[in-house]
Amino acid sequence: MEELTPRQQSILGVVIRSYISNPQPVSSKALLEHSSIDVSSATVRNEMAALEAKGFLTHPHTSAGRQPTDAGYRYFVERLLGEVELPLEERNTIRHQFHQSKLEVGAWMNLAAAVMARSVRSAAVITAPKIENPRLRTIQLISIQSTTVLLVLVMQGGTVRQQMVQLREPADQNLLTQSSNRLNNLFAGRDEQSVKTHRHELSELEQTVLAIVMALMQTDGPSNSEVVRDGLTEVLQEPEFRAQADARALVNALESRGLLDEIHDSRVGTVRVVIGGEGRWRELSSCSVVLARYGMEGFATGTLGVVGPTRMPYGRAIGTVRYLSELMSDLVTDTFGE
């Protein structure tokens, strides 16, 4: 990335901040009013021309002001923004809300999504923390009807998985309780391999259940594939979305999980900013995404972030996403940690 003189940097900064707060091309004169830069408008025009030559600004047409390009936003985020942190007061408010809420991952996810949506005024997404190597804590079988049984698995960390099972033959609750006790004893303290070697000791019913348990532990449960979204309304009121095409692209991106799965390579704690559909996110050409992973590395992690127009308030967004990812990480560590 090319170097800019300090004055060019501050001009770029002013243009971007102005354009973010109100999406109109900013002219050399308007720029002088909104900033403390003390030169003439002609000088500003020269600098703007230089910035345009380097690819950080554009011109919608000859006699219009300048507006940032994606590269401009990129430079802004990486060089001009510095370390952003949410104001202490705001952090306290958020933390307070979390401590008030129920001790439940689902509630936290909803809360986090709502906080992000409100704070950044854009759409927010968050996935449930996915547990890397789920370990079983308890199996319980509950009779629903003669051959219908509810299988409840409680995993380490308190995640609950449930599944209806159809048996070949009727089984009453007593039998089911016995079986679940037997299965629990079998699992206690052993790993999956050693469980398999003891399989022959089990009744047919127990073997059926065991197979389903094993299958369930392999696949993601609904609670893992769960995604909470919020703030669609916030985004739809932005002026750039009067053109419905973009709005649709955004809703699409949110409804498909692709976007969230993609960043599973980055590390917990780092905030990633994708501007104007860089890389593979072609569809989101007029959107930016600020994402972070949260949780315990290598053990249970999820993703959270916001999606909005390219001219989003990056400072707020990054600050909010970072703080919430820290907060959620702490909460996950508290409940899932041994």
Add this chain to the structure above:
Amino acid sequence: MEELTPRQQSILGVVIRSYISNPQPVSSKALLEHSSIDVSSATVRNEMAALEAKGFLTHPHTSAGRQPTDAGYRYFVERLLGEVELPLEERNTIRHQFHQSKLEVGAWMNLAAAVMARSVRSAAVITAPKIENPRLRTIQLISIQSTTVLLVLVMQGGTVRQQMVQLREPADQNLLTQSSNRLNNLFAGRDEQSVKTHRHELSELEQTVLAIVMALMQTDGPSNSEVVRDGLTEVLQEPEFRAQADARALVNALESRGLLDEIHDSRVGTVRVVIGGEGRWRELSSCSVVLARYGMEGFATGTLGVVGPTRMPYGRAIGTVRYLSELMSDLVTDTFGE
């Protein structure tokens, strides 16, 4: 509602069908092309004027064709549509999908929402069946950390409720198992009143848990307040939503639960059609809603339906919503019935 001559009825029908398939005012001449009505355009104009006088059609401006009013749609739905049923083939496809899916309420809800959204090409909503008088089946306490305990309630019908509980003093798994057994025995076969009279026999820990259990049974759990939505994208591509205001109203209506709670007075099985925000739904002035309740009356019921522009395909919508409500009712009866 005023009476119409057969010819007026058929003209109204053609106007509405034409307007639904393509949202442009339909002129007297265009109407003759799209229908088998064999009179001159002048006659059609006379009839249209009559229909306008009765309030079923409007005029955007003097020299434009006619388009239906809300009253027009209403008449169409109640008098001209007749009994609509989804084609047998389609019903079979849908039923097949349901039998393929997992035996789980959540999976059914998602499936139903997806089917509605695709079939009607509009936004779909569905609430989980809310159980009227929930009865407890099993309590289980699982130690997570020294003072953190996971409380799992399995309700009649297989709904699972979970809640983290912070204890005052540490408790190990043995103690917790004992306590949950004691509580289960206490609940076995008794109603809430008789449970309360035996409260004094319990330890402090058990009393704490009991209080939380009671509270949980009063309030709606997340699975009851859960709402599945789908097909936002479908709606946003409709031309009337290029004006973002309407789109926002719609998203708003979907994100708030108000809309769904309102129809809890109607009976299971009947399909309700609300056109253009009749009654209290002022915000949805350019939308229509087709809703039905499903489940077992007085025992476990939920709501499902679609929301789309006033010019929605009412036939399809009503047919789809009715069939899905029947299907979901059957499924609920199968799993929740004694």
Add this chain to the structure above:
DNA sequence: TGTTAGCACTCACTGCATGCGAGTGCCAAA
């Protein structure tokens, strides 16, 4: 009495010419 042909009228929409003004680019002077 109901239907139809014909005609005048309305009105959105398009294209075109005009003027205005915001804003740039560039040059020459400080």
Add this chain to the structure above:
DNA sequence: TTTGGCACTCGCATGCAGTGAGTGCTAACA
């Protein structure tokens, strides 16, 4: 290197006329 000044560009609003789709009405017809 900065700045004042000036010519030039171009979007945008306004006004105006022409066009055509479509109606409303009237008079004639079955």
